[in-house]
Amino acid sequence: MTADPEGPAGREGEVLARFAAARLWAAHRAPYLASAVFALNPVLIEAALDDTTGAPLPDPEFRAFPADIRWNVHLETGTALATPVPEIGWWLLHHVGHLVRRHASRSPVRPEDGGGTHAAGLAGDERAHRWNQAADAEINDDLEADDLPGPDGVISPKALGLPANRMAEEYVPMLDVLADAMGRGGKALADAIDCGSAADGRPRTYEDSGGGGGLSELDRELLERSIAVGIQDRISARSEVPSGWQRWAGERLAPTVNWRARLGALIRRGLSTVAGNTDFSHRRPSRRAGAYTDIVPPALVSPVPDTVLVIDTSGSVTNAVLDRLLAEVTAIITGVAGPNRRLRALCCDMHPHPVQTVRRAEDIRLVGGGGTDMRAGIEAAAGLRPRPDLVVVLTDGQTPWPERRPRPHVVVCLIGDDGHAPDWAAIARIPEEGPT
Ligand SMILES: [Zn+2]
Structure with missing residues (x-):
């Protein structure tokens, strides 16, 4: 018996197939991150349906296929079906960046800062969003250096004229100034994209629907080490690895040296x-x-x-x-x-x-x-x-x-x-x- 391709089960099968294809694309384009990409755990979220046609409606909140710190990637079925496979693959590489660089624990916004006012005068949501953008800048310059430009509307240090190879903490004040200047010209810095709690450490309501799956703290620790060892092996074998990832692997494996x-x-x-x-x-x-x-x-x-x-x-x-x-x-x-x-x-x-x-x-x-x-x-x-x-x-x-x-x-x-x-x-x- 096969599932109705137009029904929920059929859609889920199609989304999982696209996720598998996106994972292969990502592992092929960035072989030094293959084991990381294959550790990501897909969590499906059923899309809202159009009242008249019954077709799933993509929800822009899930445009980035947001991740959590347990390496779950949330695939809202409407968005996943409407997004080209290479774009889904690009987001998988991007989220590996948030995860291994521990942006959630580095986030300056506390989970309970919901709508509260931050010391800098911006609401917690705005600070979290700016941090998400700065963390994206830290990741995306390495992807750009490997000829993996992001989809339209994502933060690009190169396109914004910002220096490459900086930390998210350094990009925050630069983006504040830039957003202010562009805002006066009536332009936005970039699209409002939410990468999930893996980027800012604030839990999302949809995360519970995953049934508590994903990687434990120990799993993550071992996985990060094996990714770093894999990168160093590739460097020894003179395979291409972008400099940002080389630095990350070096720091991850020799954290006590410095x-x-x-x-x-x-x-x-x-x-x-x-x-x-x-x-x-x-x-x-x-x-x-x-x-x-x-x-x-x-x-x-x-x-x-x-x-x-x-x-x-x-x-x-x-x-x-x-x-x-x-x-x-x-x-x-x-x-x-x-x-x-x-x-x-x-x-x-x-x-x-x-x-x-x-x-x-x-x-x-x-x-x-x-x-x-x-x-x-x-x-x-x-x-x-x-x-x-x-x-x-x-x-x-x-x-x-x-x-x-x-x-x-x-x-x-x-x-x-x-x-x-x-x-x-x-x-x-x-x-x-x-x-x-
Ligand atoms: Zn991101």
Whole structure:
């Protein structure tokens, strides 16, 4: 018995066939991402039907086949049937970019920021949309470099005259200025495209319909490593891999080599996003910045940056390692936030110990021992008043973690190779022997 090709089952079969063809197209065009493309999990969403003809109606909200962090790609049947296979394939490569570059956990917009007002004065939705565009710019320049231009209306750093090879955090202020200038001319920067929670970390209502499928945190960790190893193998065999992907693979496989630089960048990013993207001093100006000098930048505010250190004192991490690491971390925070930064420390084993307000790392008293539950420490830190901008967790990762991201930005200093930290956190891996 075959399904009616015009009925829902027939449409689903057709959409899955198009997805399979799009995956092959993508793996053929970018062989260095083949294993990533084949790890994507299709989730079908039934289209609304035209009242008179009964034909499925493409919904523009699903134009990008939005992804979530479990590597699910959402195929709304009306859109999937109306989109050419190579265009679907291009979006698959694009979403792999959002996923392995962890745009959801880097997003400056918190899931609960629904319609709230952001420090920079834009509504949460607008900030999320701008972040989505900046993350798209970070991905699309690499695709363009591999002769894979995006469909009409997607962000292209080249077409907008922006420099290539920048991070999404750097593209946000550039796009703000550009959007303002183009808006005065009555033009939009690009189409309003939503790449899903894989881009901005805010869950979507349609995601639950997938039945909870997709990759677990451990699956994702192993997959990313194997993609990076595959890319390095291709480089060794002198196959073509775009430079952006070469850099990504190198960083993914040797994250501890340059951990001080990475930790510094994560702390700087954490403190600048919470302050409303105000600290641009470390960013090199765009080559074309001169073209926009008549445009007033967004108002700058400078609150006192407020950090809480959550320290795993459970006994599996030695005090000698913690002491050296604390000295490094506080020096980085002071370097980023200035001498007036507020610094508190909270030791945690199974339970959080009383919070200590300190000036220097040497002032921190390490108390605790026994089992580990960093959930309790992170929850206590997030609940402190005044509310911290940034929580830095020092741990070997042998602990349960909160399921949902807490409100403050969280950076995890993960000591050694054995532990893990959740997707919603920014992670710097520190060698087992600690700072030397
Ligand atoms: Zn995107």
